[in-house]
Amino acid sequence: MTALDSRPRSGSLIEQFEYGLDAPICLTWELTYACNLECAHCLSSSGRRDPRELTTKQCEALIDELQRMQVFYVNIGGGEPTIRPDFWHLLEYAVAHQVGVKFSTNGVRITPERARFLASTDYVDVQVSLDGATAEVNDYVRGPGSYDTALRALGNLADAGFQDAKISVVVTRHNVEQLDEFKALADRFGATLRLTRLRPSGRGAQVWDELHPRSEQQRVLFDWLMVHGDDVLTGDSFFHLAAFGQSLPGLNLCGAGRVVCLIDPIGDVYACPFAIHDEFLAGNVLSDDGFQRIWQTAPLFAKLRSPQAGGACSQCAFFDSCRGGCMAAKFFTGMPLDGPDPECVQGYGESALTADRVIPGAGQNHSKAAATRNEPVMLTLQRREDLSGPPVTACAEDPLAGFDPNASRAHQR
Amino acid sequence: MSAMLHQRWELSPSVALRPEPFGALAYHFGNRRLTFLKRPQLVVVVRALAEQPDVRSALAAAGVPAAEWPAYLEALIRLAQGDMIRRADAHEGASV
Numbered sequence: 001m002t003a004l005d006s007r008p009r010s011g012s013l014i015e016q017f018e019y020g021l022d023a024p025i026c027l028t029w030e031l032t033y034a035c036n037l038e039c040a041h042c043l044s045s046s047g048r049r050d051p052r053e054l055t056t057k058q059c060e061a062l063i064d065e066l067q068r069m070q071v072f073y074v075n076i077g078g079g080e081p082t083i084r085p086d087f088w089h090l091l092e093y094a095v096a097h098q099v100g101v102k103f104s105t106n107g108v109r110i111t112p113e114r115a116r117f118l119a120s121t122d123y124v125d126v127q128v129s130l131d132g133a134t135a136e137v138n139d140y141v142r143g144p145g146s147y148d149t150a151l152r153a154l155g156n157l158a159d160a161g162f163q164d165a166k167i168s169v170v171v172t173r174h175n176v177e178q179l180d181e182f183k184a185l186a187d188r189f190g191a192t193l194r195l196t197r198l199r200p201s202g203r204g205a206q207v208w209d210e211l212h213p214r215s216e217q218q219r220v221l222f223d224w225l226m227v228h229g230d231d232v233l234t235g236d237s238f239f240h241l242a243a244f245g246q247s248l249p250g251l252n253l254c255g256a257g258r259v260v261c262l263i264d265p266i267g268d269v270y271a272c273p274f275a276i277h278d279e280f281l282a283g284n285v286l287s288d289d290g291f292q293r294i295w296q297t298a299p300l301f302a303k304l305r306s307p308q309a310g311g312a313c314s315q316c317a318f319f320d321s322c323r324g325g326c327m328a329a330k331f332f333t334g335m336p337l338d339g340p341d342p343e344c345v346q347g348y349g350e351s352a353l354t355a356d357r358v359i360p361g362a363g364q365n366h367s368k369a370a371a372t373r374n375e376p377v378m379l380t381l382q383r384r385e386d387l388s389g390p391p392v393t394a395c396a397e398d399p400l401a402g403f404d405p406n407a408s409r410a411h412q413r
Numbered sequence: 414m415s416a417m418l419h420q421r422w423e424l425s426p427s428v429a430l431r432p433e434p435f436g437a438l439a440y441h442f443g444n445r446r447l448t449f450l451k452r453p454q455l456v457v458v459v460r461a462l463a464e465q466p467d468v469r470s471a472l473a474a475a476g477v478p479a480a481e482w483p484a485y486l487e488a489l490i491r492l493a494q495g496d497m498i499r500r501a502d503a504h505e506g507a508s509v
Contacts, residue, residue: 007434013449016435023431025438025447070431072440092509098429100442342455 014251017259020305023069023295025259026235028273031059031087032079032265033366036108038375039131040141041170041211044264044276045202046079047368052266056086058286062263063094065291073100075122077273079265079366082109088117095123104168106127106146107153115153115160127166127194128153130353133181137174141211143376154189165191170198171221173212179224183232194233195225197240199274200332200342203367205359207378208333218345219244240325240341243318256327257282257304261295269294271304274328277363311338318346325349334359415486421501422471422489428497430456439497446495455488462498503509 007019014151035042036050043404045327049270054062066074074094081087082105084339110118110126118124132138135147167186167341169175175182179195186193200208219300222241225234230250236250251259256272257280263269267285270276282298295301313324325341333342334357340348368375392402424430427443438449439459450456454475461471468489477485492498 013435013451016433016451019434021438023432070429070438070440072429072431072438072442073445098442100445123445125445308502 004058014253015257017251017253018305018307019185020229020258020301023071023292024261026075026255027066027071027073027261027263028075028077029062029263030077030079030265030273031081031090032084034083034175035078035080036083036374037080037143037146038368038372039143039146039203040207040376040378041131041198041202041204042171042367043199043201043204043274044079045362045367048366049079050266050366054265054286056089058267059086059090060093060221062267062285062291062355063090063097063099065285066094066099067097069292069295071099073102075273076101077105078104080106082114088114091124092121095121098373101125102127102166105143105153107150110153110156112156112160115156115162118157119160119162125164125166126157126162127168127190128157129168129170130182130185131170131172131308132175133178133185137178139376140174140378140380141172141207141376143374144287145374150185154191158189158191163190164193165189167191168194168196171195171213173213173217174211176213176217176221179208179228192233193231194235195221195238196235197237197326197329199326199328201274201328202276202362205362210378215343215345215347215350218343222248222345240322240329240343243316243345244320245321247320247321252321252323254323254325254327255323256280257301261301263291269298271300272328272359274326275331277360279331279360279363280328281363309338309370311336312348313340314336316340316346316348332360333357415490417486417489417493418469418472418482419467420435421462421465421467422493422498423501424459425496425499430459431454439492441497444496446497448492448495448497450488450492455485458485458489459492459498463501 030044032049032053034044035046038047055097081103091101100123104127108129118126129149130138138147154165169182182193198212222244225248232249238248239252242248242252260272261269262273269282271280282300283294288294313319325344327337329342330337335342335352340352342349344354388404428439428441431438436452439448439450454477457473457475461474465471465474472482472485475492
């Protein structure tokens with residue numbers, strides 16, 4: 001299969017990837033929208049299980065198909081995949097069918113017993129999400145107790161002798177100063193640090209303005225990655241930083257629909273894990289005759305694999321480095337897809353963010369209808385330094401209303 | 414030229430090849446490394462390794478012109494370093 005008859009047979013690997021592959025390299029499969037946590041920036045707006053969730057049999061059929069397509073490994077996520085009752089079965093089923101598994105978890109079900117089981121398997125990789133090197137920073141976005149849960153899971157894995165777990169961090173304004181601490185934490189557990197970019201996807205759209213790293217922090221991150229880039233994983237997610245002038249390790253390419261895609265819990269196939277929205281929906285594995293057919297023939301994917309116009313960015317000297325940045329980041333901030341990335345390090349994104357833009361509504365929402373005790377409350381208590389006492393209203397009867405001990409002492413002196 | 418020419422090599426047992434328009438993806442289930450074989454003809458050579466008594470015969474069988482052998486050997490050495498291919502006659506001596 002080729003997306004286009006005009007596909008060149010030679011050319012760089014990047015060029016080849018832009019035309020798409022016969023099967024994805026990096027396939028994310030969200031197993032469930034159910035989650036015990038309610039992270040503020042959840043890119044799949046997870047919380048409640050979808051009643052249309054694929055059954056165990058349907059999941060097995062999908063794994064069989066992935067085996068036939070030689071998709072060598074899948075990244076399983078959610079929601080919290082481990083709370084699906086058949087999770088451990090599907091894990092073993094996939095591995096037995098030559099589909100390696102790397103799964104993301106908040107750690108809730110990684111008991112000492114499960115950790116020992118994981119340590120005994122080949123082809124399984126575990127990625128524990130942690131968005132702060134301290135409980136204070138982590139729990140602010142992931143919810144109370146989530147830091148302890150993650151560290152307990154990492155401890156259980158290390159104790160069981162599980163080799164090389166991953167600590168997966170979404171880089172935010174609040175944790176970008178903790179990169180060294182994250183690295184130390186990873187070293188402590190014999191784990192590898194994985195840093196990824198905060199996307200304005202799912203519930204992330206609502207908190208992106210508050211959480212995405214400031215422009216000066218992008219530089220801090222870039223410099224840190226230039227020094228430590230070979231020791232940490234990034235899922236290739238910071239290619240927009242390449243416009244600082246030097247490429248980071250990795251492909252530096254938007255892989256959406258070309259080498260990357262997402263299968264959601266109900267079997268919907270999206271171009272990328274950060275683009276769960278009708279605009280990027282290519283089909284459904286149940287109603288469209290399987291995943292292979294969608295991957296190889298969906299019109300959306302053909303479009304993503306055809307040469308893209310650079311738009312406003314093609315004038316920029318750095319266009320060849322960043323290729324205009326992340327499609328999902330642009331889409332969910334309401335910016336044109338052929339324009340600059342909202343976090344463009346050359347500053348073109350900031351001006352575009354202040355221009356007129358319409359932020360698209362959520363594609364789907366499985367957030368819990370009512371908040372639970374796990375929901376993060378993103379408030380910080382602060383004092384207004386310019387106020388020395390409570391405001392005084394005209395009807396204040398208190399004899400001390402408006403009394404400022406400091407001011408009166410100064411007066412007496 | 415490399416001693417490899419006269420050795421018998423084969424695809425590592427834990428490696429799978431997936432054909433792609435540009436050549437193939439090679440995935441090593443053990444070390445989880447993904448490697449790209451960027452020429453269809455290199456894929457033919459790699460697949461021919463196990464069927465031929467040595468690398469020279471595999472290159473010839475795949476129809477690679479002798480002038481290009483050094484480039485192909487370089488590619489094979491890189492694959493050997495990632496354990497994508499390994500000596501089939503390893504007991505007879507050192508590798509690469």
